[in-house]
Amino acid sequence: METQNPIVIMLINMTIVFAVLFVLSLYIRLIHKIDPTAKAAAAPKAAPKAAPAPKTAAPAPVVEKGIADETVAAIAAALATMGVGFSRVKAIRVADRPAWGGVARHEGLTTLKMR
Amino acid sequence: MDILSAFLTSIQSVWLDSGFASFTLGNFIMILVGLLLLYMAIGKEFEPLLLTPIAFGCIMANFPCTGFLEEPGVMQVIHYGIQYEIFPPLIFLGVGAMTDFGPLIANPNTLFLGAAAQFGVFISLAGAMALGFTAQEASAIGIIGGADGPTAIYMASKMAPNLLGAIAVAAYSYMSLVPLIQPPIMKLMTSKEERSIKMEQLRNVTKFERLVFPISSAIIISLLLPPVAALISMLMLGNLFRESGVTDRLSDTSQNALCNIVTIFLATGTGMTMSAEHFLTVQTIEIILLGLLAFAGGTAAGVLLGKVMCRLSGGKINPLIGSAGVSAVPMAARVSQMVGQKANPSNFLLMHAMGPNVAGVIGTAVAAGTMMAMLGAK
Known part of the structure; x- marks a missing residue:
């Protein structure tokens, strides 16, 4: 250097x-x-x-005969509370379950202990 | 009487062979310096992982009559590791394995901040030459401004082995004092509006980029600057261990076990160069002052280029990240984050500052390589 x-x-x-x-x-x-x-x-x-979602109106859900409008409104309100849009519901129908099975399921859920 | 005489002769012989008989005022002062460094490391927590072994090495270096560096043994092996530049590249392997080059790859402009911060190195070099140091010694002193301990030791071993102790101690001391030295300079050079600037989120860096960068950088820089090939290659090898995803065990060993072991040896060995006869000189005081000048100059130059880039980008770059270009990974980046957050509590500059911070490591190695190539190693 x-x-x-x-x-x-x-x-x-x-x-x-x-x-x-x-x-x-x-x-x-x-x-x-x-x-x-x-x-x-x-x-x-x-x-x-x-692929944005089309802004056309979503088809109304199929409601089984015998289900009251108040029940449908209650379901829609419950879903809205959980942040789920009613447009995502495709059908509302009575669950095809025997009553005893439903009671047993309810009993099982209410007595379940979280560990 | 014969027994008493033999007893007294033995006592006298033990005394004359002991360190107390050869203990000097210089040794006493240096042991006090070692204790002060220990207090800073343990009491004030300034870089304790480095300062603790350095301080203890300093105390050990001032035990007279030990023959640590004259006789074969563990102390001599540690000294060889420093003298023959074995430890700094191994430290760089660990640094590479710990470093995320993502912020640098996402924003390559930060490389310029790493380059600007090397200005302090060259200011100090000019100052040292003005004080009468040779060009080689001045280049080794200047590299303190890079705030990169292993590179400073590497450079001092090659260019000015006689000044190794003072240079290493100054480099590590200033690295530990980054949170005290940098903020006043950063505040002095920027307005509150500039410090409050929020930067946009960095883009994602792909695995391809993360893999190609260390391999190709090692090839390009090593071919360009062979004197620092060992440092850069080991840095990039460590980073490749980290990014490859198939060498987790090697990455883990490099950044933890190996890095810790080599840090113990390097730092203790550095402390052991601080014997009174080598350290208590006017040159040491000059080196410590020049180191401070280098450090302050590097910080100021980084912030200054940060301000220029802020203007050119239309206020998108916070000038505070420029100070991180002085290396001292990741401490300097943390200081940028800390000062930025004081000005604007919702400001997060850490990742942005990591870009210039790792660029500073490369910049300091490049500056060292350039000076070694230009001035010639001893």
């Missing part, structure tokens, strides 16, 4: 440091450009945006 001038040494070194890191920053951008996995990673995110 010929020069012993601190200012010259300082300027040369600072320039080299900036140049090397500039090349590295270009290289990082190049890696990003040629990344073959980038599209695959972006695709699942794009999918929901590409």
Whole structure:
């Protein structure tokens, strides 16, 4: 090394440091450009945006005969309380279960101990 | 009487062979310095993992008549590990395994902040040469401003082995004092509005980018700057262990067991270079002052470029992340987060500051490599 001038040494070194890191920053951008996995990673995110839900009115649920309008309203209110839209309900019908089975299920749930 | 005489002669011989007979005022002062460092490590919790072994090494170095460095033994092996630059690359392996380059890859512009913070290195180099140090010694002193202990030791071993103790102690002391040194400079150079700037969330970085970056960076930088190939290659190898997903055991060992073991050896060995005859000199005081100048200069230059980038980006970059370019991973990034959050409690700069922080590690290694190539290692 010929020069012993601190200012010259300082300027040369600072320039080299900036140049090397500039090349590295270009290289990082190049890696990003040629990344073959980038599209695959972006695709699942794009999918929901590409197919937005149609803004047409949802069909009304099929309500079985014999179920009162008040019951339907109560179900809709309960679902709304839980944050579920009524449009997601496809049908409302009486459960085809024997009464004894229902009682047993209710008993089982109410006496269940959480551990 | 013969028995009494033999007894007294034996006592006298034991006394003359003991360290007390050769104990000097310098040894006493350096043991006090060691105790002060221990207090800072244990009492004040300033980088205790590093300062505790350094402080104890300093105390051990001032036990007279031990022959630690003259006779073969564990102390000499530890000293060889430092003298022949074995420990710094091993530490870098652990640092690489602990480092997430994601923020840097997501925002490559932060590399410039890492480069700007190296300005302190070169200010200090010029200052050291003005004080009469040789160009090689000045370059080793300047690297203290990189706030990167292993690189400072690596550089000092190659360029100025006679100053190794003072340089290592200054580097590690200032690293531990980052939370005290940086905030006043950062506040002085920025307005509250600038410190309050919130930055946008970084983009996701794919596994491909995380894998290609360490491999290709090791190749490019090592080919460009062979003097630091050992440091950069080990840093990137450690990072590859982390990112590959198939070498979890190696990554775990690198960042925990191996890194801790080498830290014990490196830090104790560094402390053992602090013997009174080598350390209690005017040069040491000059080195410590130049180190402070380097550190402050690096912080200021990083914040200054941060301000420029803030203007150019239309106020999207918080200038505080520039100070993290001085390395000291992750302490400097935490300081950026801390100062930013004081100005705006909903500000989270940590991940953004990690970009310049890891860029600073690469920048310091590049600065070291450049100076070694230009000035020639001893």
